[in-house]
Amino acid sequence: MSRGSLFIVSGPSGTGKGTVCSELIKCENIFLSISATTRNMRVGEKEGVTYFYTTEEKFKKMISDGQMLEYASYNGNYYGTPKKAVEDMLEAGKNVILEIEVQGALKVKEKMPEAILIFVVPPSIAELKKRLIYRGREDRDEIKRRIGEASREFSQLPKYNYVVVNDELQRCVNEVLDIINATNEKQRIIERLLNELKESVNYDD
């Protein structure tokens, strides 16, 4: 069995990247990364399923020990991606999807350069505005703020491995699946050649 690969999905709010990820994890061998958090468990949530729940003290120790691929605080609580949880899934041959914003994505890429960065974009900026309005964010200032945010995120696009346009959900999901399959194929080729090299050295034929 080959090692799985890590895919980081980003994109401005309103591009539908969440829906794309929900579709992806319906497929075989594709799983969402589970974050750690210091916030309290809510009714219906489950340890190790919705989140890994931990204390602020332990969370900060994980940060200082370099065990967090990325983290952020929000409303007084910490949220982050524990490296070990991701590593264990990859080792088990699973493909892992991490849906995070651009700053976090680039931090993970620094620590795991083999991670594949995928940026989901809307077909056009006009369409992005339409979707934000449709989602009930009709406040003109709020939409302007989000477009400004999108603008800053877009400036990091060249650092992403792939840009996929979410024009039609299933087509977009298929494009990401093609990326996942091509990455897995690359991984198989690497592992096969490294094995052949090892044997070649062992037997010196």
Next chain:
Amino acid sequence: MSRGSLFIVSGPSGTGKGTVCSELIKCENIFLSISATTRNMRVGEKEGVTYFYTTEEKFKKMISDGQMLEYASYNGNYYGTPKKAVEDMLEAGKNVILEIEVQGALKVKEKMPEAILIFVVPPSIAELKKRLIYRGREDRDEIKRRIGEASREFSQLPKYNYVVVNDELQRCVNEVLDIINATNEKQRIIERLLNELKESVNYDD
């Protein structure tokens, strides 16, 4: 016209990456990067075509000024990739191919993270050995050395964007052309969205 993209092609000797690159530059809008060197011009060579010829003093100044994407010395002469020459070609919308070994490739990637790293591999290690022998490198120690070198290079494979198997030349060339086309398409999408964002801010519709 969209900005061109930079493609760095590496791979162990014997994989035929040179032949792949020769085929690529026969295609429209794909050009080899031209290196700078301190060695003397030979008969039949041309300034700005085979190399940019320069003095050791000027070459070293370019290094200290950060104007070299990567460089190496060989047989007492310096060889390197001048950043400006690459930038000018990209600005002019040209796709640039840089055929260099792994260490240099990773240095360029640090300075230009948008560069696409392509690793050309043989279909198998047995086939690689066969090709090295066929190329007249029958010396057992030399082949062992080259396999060892390939082994070290392969360990950097996860940092490459793409791994292409050179099993059949034209199929391999087509696969690289697909990568180039997909990258150009990504670039067009980025530029279009950034333009739309700019207009959106200007007109604030």
